[in-house]
Amino acid sequence: MSQSEKADGQFEDGEIQGVVIRTLRQFEDARGWLTELYREDEVDPAYHPVMAYISSTRPDITRGPHEHVAQADLFAFVGPSNFRLYLWDNREAISTYRRRMIVDVGESNPATVLIPPGVVHAYKNIGDVDGWVINCANRLYCGEGRQEAADEIRHERDPETIYRVE
16 A cells, blocks of 8 residues: 555454454462553553553443554553553554554453554454553553543544544
């Protein structure tokens, strides 16, 4: 696909530069299980988290698509449901500009996904129970003391968006 074809809103499917997906391992014993979500030695220092949150998403509900200008998200999808994660590279200076990735993650495929700034992202709960997503972001939401504007470009509010969740 040429750059002119990519400029009209079309995406080619494939891996996106800078997106890192790590399969998570569960360590089980008689008490239950444990999974390491984040290790400083496995993440580029530019993306080390400064805050974390957990969200619950109901079945058949989509969050996004949106993107960040400066913030990277380090999502952990561990269950109790499954999600379809959509990623679109919106970084013109990167070789994977206008590339799209779709990956299923969650209870059936526990994973962390590092999403760099400029990569549009959305996820949909494709299971039949509420699902949890943990995010360890490398920027404080709304800055120190929540005194700044949120670093978000909300494509889901645009009815003409080219970022479509199927």
